[in-house]
Amino acid sequence: MTSEEIGYRGPTACAAAGITYRQLDYWARTGLVEPSVRPAYGSGTQRLYSFRDVVVLKIVKRFLDTGVSLQNIRTAVQHLRERGFRDLERMTLMSDGATVYECTSPDEVHALLQGGQGIFGIAVGVVWRDVESALSQLHGERIDTGETLVGHNPADELARRRNRAV
Numbered sequence: 481m482t483s484e485e486i487g488y489r490g491p492t493a494c495a496a497a498g499i500t501y502r503q504l505d506y507w508a509r510t511g512l513v514e515p516s517v518r519p520a521y522g523s524g525t526q527r528l529y530s531f532r533d534v535v536v537l538k539i540v541k542r543f544l545d546t547g548v549s550l551q552n553i554r555t556a557v558q559h560l561r562e563r564g565f566r567d568l569e570r571m572t573l574m575s576d577g578a579t580v581y582e583c584t585s586p587d588e589v590h591a592l593l594q595g596g597q598g599i600f601g602i603a604v605g606v607v608w609r610d611v612e613s614a615l616s617q618l619h620g621e622r623i624d625t626g627e628t629l630v631g632h633n634p635a636d637e638l639a640r641r642r643n644r645a646v
Contacts, residue, residue, distance in 0.1 A: 486620040486629060487517040487528035496614035497537035504537070512554055513537050517623055528621065535568065535604070535611050536560065542602050548575050556580035569608040574601045 507513045518528035572583045576599045583589045620629040
C-alpha cells in the first residue's frame with residue numbers, strides 16, 4: 481500500500497509526531513494542521529490524518545520546541561500548503577526564531593548562514609524518515625475500506641486477530 485492510501489487516527493498521529501492529543505485537537509480546530517483525509521464532523525467522528533499531515537505535525541512540534549512563535553509557524557505551514565508539499569522530503573526549513581525560510585539547495589542554506597544571525601534548521605527528510613519509522617510500528621487505516629492496518633509491531637497479536645475476524 482502507498483502512503484496516500486493509508487490514514488492515521490488522532491492518537492496514532494500524536495504518537496508519531498510526539499505531541500499531545502490536546503495539541504492535535506487545538507491545531508485542528510484553529511486550522512494550523514487539519515486532517516487532509518477526514519475531518520471531524522461533530523461528536524463521535526474521528527479525524528484521519530495522512531502521512532504528510534503527520535510529517536507537518538512533527539515539523540510544527542520541532543519549531544515550537546525551538547521557540548518559534550505559533551504565528552510564524554502558521555505562516556510556514558501556509559507556505560507549505562500553497563506549495564503543495566512537493567519535494568517536501570528534500571527541503572530544509574531554517575529559522576532565526578522570527579522568520580521561517582525554505583531552503584532546497586546547499587547554496588540557499590549557505591547564503592542564509594552568511595547573514596550573521598543565529599539560525600537553526602530542520603532537515604525535513606530526517607523528519608520524514610522519523611515519522612515513517614514511527615508509523616511502521618503503529619496502526620493505520622485503509623482510506624477506502626476503513627480496515628485497520630497493523631504496524632510491524634510483533635507484540636500486537638490482538639489487532640491481527642481482530643483483522644482476521646472481520
